[in-house]
Amino acid sequence: MDKNQAVIQELTSILERKGVSSEEIEGMVAIVHPVDFAFILEDLSAEEKIRVFRLLDLETAAAVLAELDEDSTREVVNGLGREEVRKVIGAMSSDDAAATVRMLAEDMGRDAALDLLQRRQKDQVKELLRYGEETAGALMTTNCVSVRLDATAAEGLKTLQGAVQANTVVYVYVVDAAGVLRGVLSIRSLLRAAAETGISEIMKAEPITVPPEMDQEEVARIVKRYSLEAVPVTDPQGKLLGVVTAEAIMDILEQEAGEDLLKMAGAGGVNVFADPVVKRVLLRIPWLIPPLLGGLFVGKLQHTFAELRALEFVSLVLFIPVMMGTAGNVAVQSSTLIVRGLATGEIKIGRIASILYGELRVGALIGLVCGALIGASGLLFVRDAHIGLVVGASMFTAITAAAVNGTAFPLLLHRLKQDPAISAGPFITALNDITATLIYMGVSFGLLRVMR
């Protein structure tokens, strides 16, 4: 990638120079991938983007536009004339065109965005836009190769050779007269069969399929689970509608895992690089309010104890932050492991009891270690064996409870058909702060009273 980086840097400096010529652009197009070209363009001003775009040949312009981010796409579409845009989008495959229209529709409305298409393309794209965002239907490409059930291998090969769209093809799909998907075969089995062999003899019957409404996360899980390179999308009658490729799935897999990460941090849906500040604030504040109320409640608890037993409290206050912090971290560890296990499917139904028991033991052991450490430092700081003992004991209890909380809460959310990632982060912390404070104060004061 170093060579590539160097090329990109050189090209950036060429593009940033005013008055770059169309020959120079042609030279660049020959050696740079459209993805890199789009990446470089994104950093230029709107006028520069338009200027460069007009120097590109149609095919390259379409490939680059398909790769641009949302803001840049908008700038280019607004800057070029409507007829120019129509030509460029016309050179895209139907799924790329649909993605661009979907992006533009957010701003200019669906109808205005569809008006940027040539008539022929409009119907195809409308068809694709019928399916909700993040579904198999929105993700599929209709550029797949299908042959009839009664064809021979030679006819199948001919169909394959004649397929117009340039997408890479991995499988050939076999349909009956009604368009119902009946089987699938790899190009290599087609190549290796004798010319007169019937397609139905070499195909694999009953392929795995998905409905167009299926959530993309579920589609990704199926493609990954069965190591498919593409999965066909069929309607309720079994008619072949299109294909979701492994390539499309790659984006989804990373995106969904990333969404879990952001949700757990209470920052789901935030795009730090594109959204305006106020929108980012409005998206983040709701996740702060419930833990904020929890925090106030915890404060009220501590305040009550402080008023009740001011003298002892001054000793015990030393260990409140470490107790809350450590218990909180243990709870977050546990809940993250559960969220992850649920996402990857590693947590199987029927194993929940053993998972809870396992985490209980882990929590107790961590509690033992941390309780001993903190009890010892209690001796060190306060020079009072009683304080050291009660602080250690309550820490052990609080950490064990934290591990159980952190495990049970996301499992409960999952059972209630809620997304465990959404609430496992900030909420688990708030829940845990309350439990930990109650345990700490209760156990400490209780034990101190018994001992003194």
Next chain:
Amino acid sequence: MDKNQAVIQELTSILERKGVSSEEIEGMVAIVHPVDFAFILEDLSAEEKIRVFRLLDLETAAAVLAELDEDSTREVVNGLGREEVRKVIGAMSSDDAAATVRMLAEDMGRDAALDLLQRRQKDQVKELLRYGEETAGALMTTNCVSVRLDATAAEGLKTLQGAVQANTVVYVYVVDAAGVLRGVLSIRSLLRAAAETGISEIMKAEPITVPPEMDQEEVARIVKRYSLEAVPVTDPQGKLLGVVTAEAIMDILEQEAGEDLLKMAGAGGVNVFADPVVKRVLLRIPWLIPPLLGGLFVGKLQHTFAELRALEFVSLVLFIPVMMGTAGNVAVQSSTLIVRGLATGEIKIGRIASILYGELRVGALIGLVCGALIGASGLLFVRDAHIGLVVGASMFTAITAAAVNGTAFPLLLHRLKQDPAISAGPFITALNDITATLIYMGVSFGLLRVMR
């Protein structure tokens, strides 16, 4: 998937019955994918696994063994005779065999694991094992189709038809006499070319390649970035070694994003479903110690303030949990957004200043809202306008600082070539607790002194 679930459940009950016959197994093999078969097997006892395994035909046994989890693989290998194992592994492709050997080597040692291979396979697998785990070399399959630069399209097709291994093939690679990769072409362009066309005329020259030592995460990023279906692996001389497919990449992408999630929670490397309790504890405790020390330090700070000004402290203690909690959550939000942006490549060099400035403004706005809320509740709880004012003001400052901390810390780690995910979670919380407490105590006591 519902139909599939029902089938799986039925089969599970058949398998769990003692004395299942080889005809019943054959019937199952015909309708169940090896992945599902492995999934069902994993829940059976070791003896049951062996019994069922012996009823499978060789091809199915190999496919199922390749899908089994670590524990089950070990049970099956230990339960079957050495010759039986050698036959089953012999029916695997070289990359599956290498993965199995890599898994078994952890337990029985490399040499004993290699001894489970037939001579022919041993050399191939040894070759694959040369490369470190999680590199392109460990991930690649050597079963790719290559043709010579001076071949014709007809000869290329023939090579393709004769390729022995059953893996799906997407591209044909073009090499010169020295085995150096010179170009790539899709099967479809091969099919569409006239028989006598030279391969070099229809190939795409200078394909994107990766070295065998490249980290799998980087490989995944390249495959995804350029929407490839496979990327060739070449040695320093440009010789073609193998191919990493999009299918292999899918696992990596999800795995790496999941690893980030676990690392941020201070639970990286923990396998809650397979590791014994003590190992899980030992993996988790190191991430708890630094924040634990931080927490003790914060406690010492609060303790000092409590001793100095016991009366005022009793009022202010009420707001310590909410202040630390909210500032902590804001810092985690910010750092997660940054970790994610770095992982997806959305954060570009040169934009760091604007990202910091943006998060500063977001933090200030959130601080304003939360400061006002908490100031108001200060009035409500303590009925003291001064307390409300100082608490609100210090909260605003602490939250703004938290957003800056949360942004700057992972960026700094990234700049120092450290993994930002590793330390952004528990560490950012500890760092932030210290900053927030200092700010809260400093601002509150300072302002109170001025006002009273």
